[in-house]
Amino acid sequence: MTSATILGGIAGPDLSRAERDFFRAADPWGFILFARNVDAPDRLRRLAAELREAVGRDAPVLIDQEGGRVQRMRAPHWTDWPAPLDQAGRGERAVWLHHYLLAQELRAVGIDADCAPVLDIAREDTHPFLRNRCLGSDADTVIRLGRAAAQAMLAAGVLPVVKHMPGHGRARVDSHKDLPVVDTPLDELRAGDFAPFRALADLPMAMTAHIRFTAIDDAPATASAPVIRMIRREIGFDGLLMSDDIGMQALSGSPAERAAATIAAGCDLVLSCNETPAQMEEIVAAAGSMSPRATERGQAALALRRAPVQDDIAALRAELAALGGLAA
Numbered sequence: 257m258t259s260a261t262i263l264g265g266i267a268g269p270d271l272s273r274a275e276r277d278f279f280r281a282a283d284p285w286g287f288i289l290f291a292r293n294v295d296a297p298d299r300l301r302r303l304a305a306e307l308r309e310a311v312g313r314d315a316p317v318l319i320d321q322e323g324g325r326v327q328r329m330r331a332p333h334w335t336d337w338p339a340p341l342d343q344a345g346r347g348e349r350a351v352w353l354h355h356y357l358l359a360q361e362l363r364a365v366g367i368d369a370d371c372a373p374v375l376d377i378a379r380e381d382t383h384p385f386l387r388n389r390c391l392g393s394d395a396d397t398v399i400r401l402g403r404a405a406a407q408a409m410l411a412a413g414v415l416p417v418v419k420h421m422p423g424h425g426r427a428r429v430d431s432h433k434d435l436p437v438v439d440t441p442l443d444e445l446r447a448g449d450f451a452p453f454r455a456l457a458d459l460p461m462a463m464t465a466h467i468r469f470t471a472i473d474d475a476p477a478t479a480s481a482p483v484i485r486m487i488r489r490e491i492g493f494d495g496l497l498m499s500d501d502i503g504m505q506a507l508s509g510s511p512a513e514r515a516a517a518t519i520a521a522g523c524d525l526v527l528s529c530n531e532t533p534a535q536m537e538e539i540v541a542a543a544g545s546m547s548p549r550a551t552e553r554g555q556a557a558l559a560l561r562r563a564p565v566q567d568d569i570a571a572l573r574a575e576l577a578a579l580g581g582l583a584a
Contacts, residue, residue, distance in 0.1 A: 261282070261284050261285070261515065261525065261526045261528055261536075261539055261540055261543045262284055262285055262286050262287065262288055262318065262498060262525050262526065262527050262528065266287070266289070266292075266293050266303075266307075267292070268292055268293065269292075269293055269294065269295040269299050269300070269303060270299070270303065271303060271306045271307060271310065274533070275310075275533075276306070276310045278533060278536070278537075279307065279310040279311055280310050280311065280312075282536070282537075282540045283311055284311065284315070284540075285315065285316070285525060285546060285554055286315045286316035286317065286318060286369070287307045287315065287316070287317050287318065288317075288318040288319065288320075288371075288527065288529060289303070289304075289317065289318070289319045289328060289367065290319075290320075290328055290529065291328045291330075293328075294328055294329050296333060297333050297364070297365050300329075300365045300366070300367075301364075301365045301366050304317045304365060304366030304367060305366060314558075316368055316369045316415065316557075316558060316561075317366060317367050317368060317369065318367070318369040318370070318371060318417065319362060319367050319369075319370060319371070320370075320371045320372070321337075321358055321361075321362060321367075321370050321371075321372065322337075322339075322340055322371075322372045322373070322374065322389055323337030323338055323339055323340050323343065323354065323358065324337070324338060324339025324340065324341075324342070324388055324389060325339070325388075325389070326389055329361065329362070329365075334361050335357070335358070335361060335582070336583075337354060337358055337582075338354070338581060338582075339388040339389065340354075340372075340373065340374060340388070340389055340390065340391055340405075341378060341387065341388040341389065341390050341391065341392075342388065343581050344390075344391045344392055344397070344401050346579050346580055346581050347579070348400060348401060348404050349575075349579065350576060350579045350580075350581040351391065351401045351404050351405055351408075352404045352405070352407070352408045353408070353572055353575060353576040353579070353581065354405075354408075354576065354581055354582075355372070355373065355404070355405040355406075355408035355409050355412075356408035356409070356411060356412050356567075356572065357412075357569065357572060357573060357576065357582075358370070358409075359408065359409040359411075359412035359413070359414035359564075360412045360564060360569060362412075362414050363412055363413045363414055363564050367414070368413065368414055368415060368561055369414060369415040369416075369417060369461070370409060370414050370415070370416060370417065371417045371419060371463060372405065372409070372416060372417065372418075372419070373391060373401075373402050373405035373406060373416060373418060373419075374386070374389045374390050374391065374418075374419055374420070374424075375391070375398055375402045375418050375419070375420075375421075375423075375452040375453055375456060376389075376390050376398075376419075376420055376423055376424040376425035376449075376452075376465075377390060377392065377393060377394065377395060377398055377423065377425040377448060377449055377452070378390035378391075378392065378393045378425060379393065379425050379426065381426075381428055382425050382426070382427065382428075383427050383428055383429055383430050383436075385430040385431075385432065386424060386425070386427060386430075390425060391405070394448075395447075395448055395449075395451040395452055395455075398452040399451065399452050399455040399456065402418070402452055402455075402456055403455075403456060406418070406456065406459055410560065410562075411564070411565045412564045412565065413561065413562055413563055413564035413565075415460055415461060415557060415558075415560060415561060416459060416460070416461070417461040417462060417463050417498070418453065418456060418459055418461070418462045418463070419462065419463035419464075419465075419500070420463055420464065420465035420466075420467070420500060421453050421462045421463065421464055421465060421477075421487055421491070421493065421497070422445075422449065422450045422453055422465065422469075422477065422483065422486065422487055422491055423445065423448075423449030423450055423452075423453065423465065423467075424436075424465040424467055425449060426438045426440060426449065426467075427465075427467055431465075431466040431467060431500070431504055431505075431506040432504045432505060432506070433504075433505050433506075434505060434506060435466065435467070435468055435476055435505075435506040435507075436466075436467045436468065436506065437467075437468045437470065438467060438468065438469050438470065439470050439471070440469075440471065441471055442469075442471040442472065445469065445471065446490075450490075450491055453487075453491050453493065454490075454491045454492060457491055457492040457493040457494075457495075458495075459495060460495045460496060460556065460557035460560050461495055461496045461497075461498065461557050462487075462493055462495060462496070462497055462498070463497075463498050463499070463500050463527070464477050464478040464483075464484075464487075464497065464498070464499050464500055464523060465477045465478070465500065466478050466500050466504055466506035466507060467506070468480075469483065472486065475517075475521070476506055476507060478499045478500060478502075478507065478517075478518055478521065478523065479507065479514070479517040479518055479520075479521050480521055481520070481521045481522055483521070484497070484521045484522035484523065485522065488522070494553070495553055495556070495557060496524050496525065496550070496553040496554050496556075496557045497522075497523050497524050497525070497553075498523060498524060498525035498526070498527050499518045499523050499525065499526050499527050500527060501527050501528070501529040501530070502514040502515055502518060502526055502527060502528055502539075503528065503529055503530045503531060510535075510538070511528065511531050511535045511538065511539050512535070512538040512539055512541070512542040513542070514526075515528070515539045515542045515543045516542040516543065518543070519542075519543050519544065524546065524547070524549075524550035524553055524554070525546070525550070525554075526539060526543045
């Protein structure tokens, strides 16, 4: 049966025999890659193929490729993209082109899911780790540009993973290092922070926020059953819901305890990015196999993968450059 864990703990640009054997036994739903896994295009393409071969199926291969600080694939082999908030200032067409062209580069090396777009709302006090990764400073702008970004990626054959549900924009600390705590009243959160996720709830996959909303629960959203219920029932998201990286210090407990809490709260998948092989074995045991409903959601998401639309890439790059969104 398929494990409830996406495993990203691949040491380098090549899959070792031990890693292959582990993945064959664990059977993760999919994989996530990082800069440490990225070398030349042919080598990256081979890695994606070998990961799928290890589990014997066309498993999704994910990456974080937003633009700005968060992009695992960079020059000289790939484009160095502007930050999403900078691109957003150039308009909806620039955002569409950015995400379409970016996704074309991913698909060409066998990567078929991207942890983007960020639907969090940028505020003056949003922590710098997140702020310029957003698409706007109000809900309507984020909804409009988030929809354009997601549609562009789908057209290029790449599944979007929206983040960070139900909203991370009020974080004033870096959740990689500490737990952000938000004391905003629930009505205000509903009207602003949660609105982009509600408007784009039809998209296939989403990632949770490691952030605590005191108006809802004492636990961070990723490990909070009340927050996950709200995501499902009020926000209306019935797609595949994965945690943000459980290795981030916003969460407490051992990796296995974090994984168990994530699944118990109602997430479909655990995202484990930097754990040791021994820790990953414990995570797999703690998370267990995907539930039947999670499996259905995963199948529905993967059914949206399609061959990329064939466009004149050179012309689209020239158009984006003319908008100021790409170095000529």
